[in-house]
Amino acid sequence: MKRALLYGALAAVGLLMVWPFLWMLSTAFKDYASASTPSLSIWPGMLHWQNFPDTFHAAPFGRYFFNSFLVAGTVSLSVVLTSLMAGYAFARLRFPGRGLLFAAVLGSMMVPFEAIFVPNFVLISRLGWYDSYAALIVPWCANAFSIFLMRQAFLSLPADFYDAARIDGCGHLRFLFRIGAPLVRPMVITVALLAFLGSYNALLWPLVVTADGSMRVVQVGLTAFNTDAGVRINLLMCASTIVILPTVILYFAAQRYFVESALGAGIKA
């Protein structure tokens, strides 16, 4: 009895959590008339697939997606590379100033990006990068938190691995990329996911460094779509659905890493 109550309550809350998404999905398939009538129902009735091509006609979402995937993909790859390298150096190498440098890296985590976007914008425009891929990508190619995570991963590897490879005549770079990286693969995936999601879902920076044209990413495009497309609710929900879809697919494909990345991200503010 008590158990049934517990399950009931959890199911009710669970429904509340996903209901907006289900409502979004069903509205995305409705025609304009039925989408404009308020309803709690998550059953769309007739499936209007035409909404999807209509959405892509109403705004250049194809271009937005291309930009978002290009930016998020490059950022993700770069973050993995830079944090693998720096994390390994901070964990395994001995060099003067290591402690101080690492402390400085950690210190940079304390200052939130929201507080330094103005000087970053100034720098970007002085470099002549305004409204370019470079502006969207380069500032995000390394971050302190990923370095921290990667260092932790390398610290937890037994030192024997390196010694054994060393005897085989393996240098640091070869060891890092051929042996070390595969050994810390779970962390590589976590870091890549965090970077990809952070970049794909970002709004403030793309808003600041891109103009209205071809450099827009999906999140900016979606906020603008709301006004561009007037009040066509079904198309707006359609656009939201396609923006959310890639992350949801990623989420169900790599759930374990999402939870881990959340726990990891918790260490950061």
Place this chain on the structure above:
Amino acid sequence: MAERESGTAGIVDGAAVLPDRILGLLDNLLERFPRRFGDMPVAVVLTLPALLVLGFFSFWPMINSFVLSLYGGKRGAGAFVGLGNYLEAMHSGEFWKSLTVTVYYVLGTIPPMLLFSFLIALALHRIGRARSFFRTLYFLPYVTSVVAAAMVWRTLFNPHGGVFNLLLAWGGGAPQQWLLEPRGVLHLITGGVVDPSVGPSLALCCIMLFDIWHGCGFMVVVFLAGLSSIPREIEESARIDGAGGLRTTWHITLPLLSPTVFFLAVVGVVRAFQAFNSFYALTQGGGNTQDTRNLILFIYSQFYDYGYWGYATAASTLLTLAIVALTALQWRFVGRRVHYS
């Protein structure tokens, strides 16, 4: 990088492929340096990319932010005004209003989220099967884009044809303006007794509700990890001693979980101070009215709409100081005492 995870020897011996050759060449090159340099040459090569990016886009902006904040005028073209921008912010009603909005938002989101997530996590912890299924559901909003989810909630909050007014109508209530309502929620609840300018506006409360929905999955996951790190025997022995479920939770579970609670509180507050996406997306460009313009939006509009770089960076510096103080608190009190794995 996607190599076999099996032993080390196979990879080193068998991989005579091109990337491996290049890495080997680089390694040989780095070993040409005199022995007295030690790991230094490798360390420089490995840390340089990251340090360059951090240097240019984290450290330099921190310094430049402060420098910019000392200049007046538009787009950095004004004269040196010293701390003038800071004084202006201190005397600006708009600045204080945005700070008030931020504080309302922090108080209106973090405590309810903590309580709600804790209860959910407790319930999830009690049930055996289906735990991961429910966790998946609760965590789903957190991974989705704030902007896209906000578009859905905007539609639900729409005064004309939105679902929230539909629900109100069923309950016999008068329709509300929701996100477009600048009047205080206390004013609306008390039927006009309280002044409309007191307390958070209904619009701000709608934003809070959205962010509670969007963010509590994160706290549930962290709480759940904390709960599963508590040894079962402790709770069981309390039960055997005759403590009821509620008393066990209050006297045993909660104190053991206190580092997690405190940690989530600090992290939550710091994040809430930085909230931008939900405000921007829910209110279309964020805060046409002051009642939904938080600190970040205030900075953003001073920068983006008016071009007051100095003024915007002065406000940013004040925000940074607040956040650094909060983060320092976090490291001081919680630091590495909290382990999740």
